[in-house]
Amino acid sequence: MKFFIDSAHLDEIQKAHALGLVDGVTTNPSLSAQAGLKDMAAFHDQIRKICELVQAPVSAEVVTTTAADMITEAKTLAKIHEQVVVKIPMTPDGLKATHALAREGVRVNVTLIFQPLQAMLAAKAGAAYVSPFIGRLDDISQTGMDLVEQIMAIFNNYGYETEVIVASIRHPLHVLQAALAGADIATIPYKVILQLINHPLTDIGLAKFLEDWKKAQKS
DSSP states (O other): OEEEEEOOOHHHHHHHHHTTOOSEEEOOHHHHHHTTOOSHHHHHHHHHHHHHHHOSOEEEEOOOOSHHHHHHHHHHHHTTOTTEEEEEESSHHHHHHHHHHHHTTOOEEEEEEOSHHHHHHHHHHTOSEEEEBHHHHHHTTSOHHHHHHHHHHHHHHHTOOOEEEEBSOOSHHHHHHHHHTTOSEEEEOHHHHHHHHOOHHHHHHHHHHHHHHHHHHHO
């Protein structure tokens, strides 16, 4: 399973990249706002910097809602860097835009997917990626990972090449469940990446090893 980092903060992406854990990046308007990107020029510049750093797929989301506007905006985003993947929302206009863009060779990540048939429609429209949001389903007392398992079953049944990005990850268990479900990609916040690394028994074990070594040097 590939690891994407879900962030628009360049420093977080640099730290995760240094660990060898970044196979791609996803951003969205909320993450971009949190990173202090207040206008389109700043956003485009940040996307360019991220692409140059990771040299891997970087999802940049449109902020328009009609098919025609999304297509225009998507083409502008795609010109920023060859690694840009355009995020398009799962709406009727989004599907129209996805279909048109895919035919022109623009990679699309269809986002805000909450049920398996939405993912299938996006794949049929030509999406390179689909992003089911599992954490937000958990928030309303649904089991978000059930959605991922259903999408994987459908895609395997029919041989769709669209990759599944498990999104809205809240904790390490989501990452484990995504891997067990056979998802192609998990896009993970930086704080959760750190949680995957850390374990109290690792810390205790390391401290014991070092303590024993120091004792051996004194004897």
